Amino acid sequence: MNVHIREDMSRHTLRADDGIATGGDLLKVDNISLSFGGVKAISDISFDVRKGEIRAIIGPNGAGKTSMLNVINGFYHPQEGVITFRGKTRSRMRPHEAARQGIARTFQNIALFKGMSTLDNIMTGRITLQKRNMFWHGLWAGPAEREEIEHREAVEGIIDFLEIEHIRKTPVGSLPYGLQKRVELGRALAAEPALLLLDEPMAGMNLEEKEDMSRFILDVNQQFGTTIALIEHDMGVVMDLSDRVVVLDYGRKIGDGPPDEVRNNQDVIDAYLGVPHE
Amino acid sequence: MSPDFLNFIETFLNGLMAGVMYSLVALGFVLIFKASGIFNFAQGVMALFAALTLVGFQTGQVPFAHLIRAIFGVEILHWGAGMPTILALILTMGVMVALAFLIERLVLKHLVNQAPIILFMATIGLAWFLEGLGDLMWGADIKPMDVGLPSGGSFWWEDLTATWAAQGSDYYGMYIDTLDVSAAIIAVALVVALSLFSQYTATGRALRAVADDHQAALSVGISLRRIWVIVWSLAGFVALVAGILWGAKSGVQFSLSLIALKALPVLILGGFTSIPGAIVGGLIIGVGEKLAEAYIGPLVGGAIENWFAYMLALAFLLFRPQGLYGEKIIERI
Numbered sequence: 001m002n003v004h005i006r007e008d009m010s011r012h013t014l015r016a017d018d019g020i021a022t023g024g025d026l027l028k029v030d031n032i033s034l035s036f037g038g039v040k041a042i043s044d045i046s047f048d049v050r051k052g053e054i055r056a057i058i059g060p061n062g063a064g065k066t067s068m069l070n071v072i073n074g075f076y077h078p079q080e081g082v083i084t085f086r087g088k089t090r091s092r093m094r095p096h097e098a099a100r101q102g103i104a105r106t107f108q109n110i111a112l113f114k115g116m117s118t119l120d121n122i123m124t125g126r127i128t129l130q131k132r133n134m135f136w137h138g139l140w141a142g143p144a145e146r147e148e149i150e151h152r153e154a155v156e157g158i159i160d161f162l163e164i165e166h167i168r169k170t171p172v173g174s175l176p177y178g179l180q181k182r183v184e185l186g187r188a189l190a191a192e193p194a195l196l197l198l199d200e201p202m203a204g205m206n207l208e209e210k211e212d213m214s215r216f217i218l219d220v221n222q223q224f225g226t227t228i229a230l231i232e233h234d235m236g237v238v239m240d241l242s243d244r245v246v247v248l249d250y251g252r253k254i255g256d257g258p259p260d261e262v263r264n265n266q267d268v269i270d271a272y273l274g275v276p277h278e
Numbered sequence: 279m280s281p282d283f284l285n286f287i288e289t290f291l292n293g294l295m296a297g298v299m300y301s302l303v304a305l306g307f308v309l310i311f312k313a314s315g316i317f318n319f320a321q322g323v324m325a326l327f328a329a330l331t332l333v334g335f336q337t338g339q340v341p342f343a344h345l346i347r348a349i350f351g352v353e354i355l356h357w358g359a360g361m362p363t364i365l366a367l368i369l370t371m372g373v374m375v376a377l378a379f380l381i382e383r384l385v386l387k388h389l390v391n392q393a394p395i396i397l398f399m400a401t402i403g404l405a406w407f408l409e410g411l412g413d414l415m416w417g418a419d420i421k422p423m424d425v426g427l428p429s430g431g432s433f434w435w436e437d438l439t440a441t442w443a444a445q446g447s448d449y450y451g452m453y454i455d456t457l458d459v460s461a462a463i464i465a466v467a468l469v470v471a472l473s474l475f476s477q478y479t480a481t482g483r484a485l486r487a488v489a490d491d492h493q494a495a496l497s498v499g500i501s502l503r504r505i506w507v508i509v510w511s512l513a514g515f516v517a518l519v520a521g522i523l524w525g526a527k528s529g530v531q532f533s534l535s536l537i538a539l540k541a542l543p544v545l546i547l548g549g550f551t552s553i554p555g556a557i558v559g560g561l562i563i564g565v566g567e568k569l570a571e572a573y574i575g576p577l578v579g580g581a582i583e584n585w586f587a588y589m590l591a592l593a594f595l596l597f598r599p600q601g602l603y604g605e606k607i608i609e610r611i
Binding site for chain 1: 479480483484486487490491493494495496497498499500501502
């Protein structure tokens with residue numbers, strides 16, 4: 001079973017083949033500032049994500065973590081700063097274009113297609129990889145059918161990997177929370193992303209579900225070599241999973257480095273423990 | 279069987295077939311409402327516009343002929359003998375796709391993230407514009423629509439049902455219009471084709487995804503603008519079919535655009551987001567108004583067919599505001 005999956009995933013890495021060596025800069029955000037009217041959500045933040053690593057973004061509530069993710073995948077357009085992804089610099093980009101460049105994501109409050117089955121949800125993840133246009137789809141023959149079968153096989157590989165075979169045909173709206181999170185991860189993986197953004201993948205989970213999810217995240221990173229940037233509140237999980245951590249507070253960057261270094265950073269401790277500033 | 283019972287069946291059947299036609303119009307509304315949350319007031323006018331364009335192509339009318347005459351003084355109302363129906367159909371569909379493209383480019387694109395009421399008002403404007411454009415392009419006279427559908431009463435059915443009545447009664451058999459039957463068959467085929475397309479193709483999956491959650495659809499790489507063009511094209515296609523069937527029944531004329539008003543009670547019954555709802559709602563309205571006319575009408579002086587549908591819709595609003603199949607609105611407080 002595992003061999004089959006790995007074979008499948010060797011194909012997955014094809015898209016990540018962009019000439020950037022493992023450890024090189026996959027994503028660089030430079031001096032990003034974002035405000036809504038008079039409210040500054042992010043001020044002058046810069047950091048990088050290296051190819052092949054798991055990068056965590058942490059910080060107290062309202063620190064600007066999700067805003068940062070929304071900037072990276074194009075939901076928000078920052079007023080200042082530039083983003084360089086896979087060697088290409090851009091300042092404005094629409095979300096579906098970001099997806100086409102290889103950025104996939106999950107959401108804090110789960111954004112699945114609730115009326116659709118698990119299988120259909122994960123199949124939509126492959127939309128950026130489908131090349132036939134709707135006239136072929138309408139005919140449902142020849143190239144479109146071959147393509148559909150090919151994508152279906154890849155999706156079955158992901159379903160096996162995430163151990164959700166039993167809910168393949170269930171409408172996701174009726175699934176328990178933990179499984180919905182897993183389906184959402186599956187949909188993001190289906191796009192064979194170069195960069196996977198996870199917004200609180202373990203929020204609201206019990207211990208067992210958290211352990212499962214951590215294992216999946218590590219497997220995705222190690223088996224498929226997918227670069228991951230994640231937001232998470234559970235410090236234990238963050239320190240165990242991530243290679244490097246960036247810490248935000250009130251829209252500013254207050255720490256950046258390996259977990260151990262960040263853990264001992266006085267600014268970070270203050271932000272989390274709420275020590276009054278002198 | 280007693281003639282009374284046979285009369286009931288006849289009324290019921292005619293109601294069903296009228297209902298299918300209502301469903302067809304309602305379907306155009308549901309498609310757009312599901313995918314973009316817009317109540318497209320222009321759906322009826324789109325049916326009129328499509329029918330006008332089709333007849334214009336068929337009969338070889340020159341578009342904007344009167345405008346050209348007014349400006350340049352050149353009188354060219356017709357070119358040759360027109361074109362075969364099938365070619366005219368393809369060209370008209372092309373026009374409807376182009377229209378969808380223009381609507382997205384000129385209207386929707388600029389109104390992204392606006393409140394639904396703003397988009398609704400934009401479609402009212404669109405309705406007025408299209409109505410004027412249709413008149414300007416093809417003229418405002420009433421035109422017959424002939425795409426080769428059979429029409430007239432079915433003698434076969436009349437003779438067959440005449441034998442059903444009890445011996446000795448003076449029952450002449452049921453009247454059923456073959457045009458209504460073919461319209462019903464076409465409408466059913468269209469609905470089946472649309473549901474297969476949305477269930478089993480990648481584009482259909484994208485359409486359902488957008489209808490379900492815009493944000494999530496964007497994040498997996500679906501371009502909303504492309505989907506909107508596709509949805510409005512599909513609605514244009516449904517409008518074309520509705521325009522042909524209604525046009526064949528009552529001629530292509532301005533009142534065609536008012537069929538949109540008949541779709542309103544259908545939508546209230548069926549729910550704005552449900553394709554099966556549009557179908558069942560249409561059938562209930564169709565059967566309901568024909569039966570009401572036949573059985574309640576004589577008691578109150580007749581002509582209740584015109585308002586019965588709205589009364590039914592009003593009653594539904596009181597007891598089941600989300601419609602038969604619509605999504606129930608649950609508000610967390």
